[in-house]
Amino acid sequence: MAVIVPADKSVETLEGIHLYHGDISNCSMRVRMTLIEKGLPWTSHHLDLKRKENVSDAYFGINPNGLVPTLIDNGVVHIESNDIIDYLDRTYPEPSLRATGHEDGEDGEDGMLEWLRLAASIHVPAVKPYVYATRMQTKLKKTAEEQEKYDELQKNEELKEFHAKHAGDSAFGEADIARARGILETCFARLENTLEDRKWIMGDRFTLADISWIPLHFVLIGCGYPFEDYPNISRWAAAVRDRQSYRDGILKWCPDFSKV
Numbered sequence: 001m002a003v004i005v006p007a008d009k010s011v012e013t014l015e016g017i018h019l020y021h022g023d024i025s026n027c028s029m030r031v032r033m034t035l036i037e038k039g040l041p042w043t044s045h046h047l048d049l050k051r052k053e054n055v056s057d058a059y060f061g062i063n064p065n066g067l068v069p070t071l072i073d074n075g076v077v078h079i080e081s082n083d084i085i086d087y088l089d090r091t092y093p094e095p096s097l098r099a100t101g102h103e104d105g106e107d108g109e110d111g112m113l114e115w116l117r118l119a120a121s122i123h124v125p126a127v128k129p130y131v132y133a134t135r136m137q138t139k140l141k142k143t144a145e146e147q148e149k150y151d152e153l154q155k156n157e158e159l160k161e162f163h164a165k166h167a168g169d170s171a172f173g174e175a176d177i178a179r180a181r182g183i184l185e186t187c188f189a190r191l192e193n194t195l196e197d198r199k200w201i202m203g204d205r206f207t208l209a210d211i212s213w214i215p216l217h218f219v220l221i222g223c224g225y226p227f228e229d230y231p232n233i234s235r236w237a238a239a240v241r242d243r244q245s246y247r248d249g250i251l252k253w254c255p256d257f258s259k260v
């Protein structure tokens, strides 16, 4: 559970659920979908990443990595989208979004959480570079002034290193795409295989595992990832698209991003 103590103490007085999030942020999509599936009321604090609204003293005072999403639940600050959705499901158990197989089995809670951990683990090595290199780096490029501010605020070395790759005259290129694609192919081959005889990732039940992975499908297909080679994943994604949480948690925020 990624609970942090914010530098900005004023947010600790917030009541109810507040979400700091970005429209095309796949990590924010997970949390929006979970809140909607659970019918939880929440207050939206939208940050436009293209306008670098996250690169500010104010936002780093809430989230020390300057990343979205941040969830504040009655003054307690939570970061890391996969931890947030697990927290929401534990804290507000109805309707449940957990797998119901044997707790420690592949089709139970441990198996479901393993899918969440896998999604979290490929974010910086594969998802981010693929998205930046194929589509977003020009739109997300920082001015010299923004970069200076970012370098002053950001203390996380992995993120500093990632963003240095498209700072100034540097840019992500073909090698970054190839490296990211290698990791994505391994994961999506596993997902394709899992979905062979299942409607949802964990079987008959729609769970946090589906919520964790569908934003990756949405964003990556918008970046040209060849999902036409994955028929089971395509069928699963079509089923998720029928849900209100997909329409209101993903499509409503970025209707033009993806081809689906």
Ligand SMILES: N[C@@H](CCC(=O)N[C@@H](CS)C(=O)NCC(=O)O)C(=O)O
Residues within 6 Å of the ligand: 022, 024, 025, 026, 027, 028, 049, 054, 066, 067, 068, 069, 079, 080, 081, 082, 120, 123
């Ligand atoms: N591990 C974090 C990653 C969050 C993340 O990288 N968010 C992206 C949008 S999906 C972001 O805030 N990007 C802005 C930046 O990198 O400065 C999570 O799962 O919440």
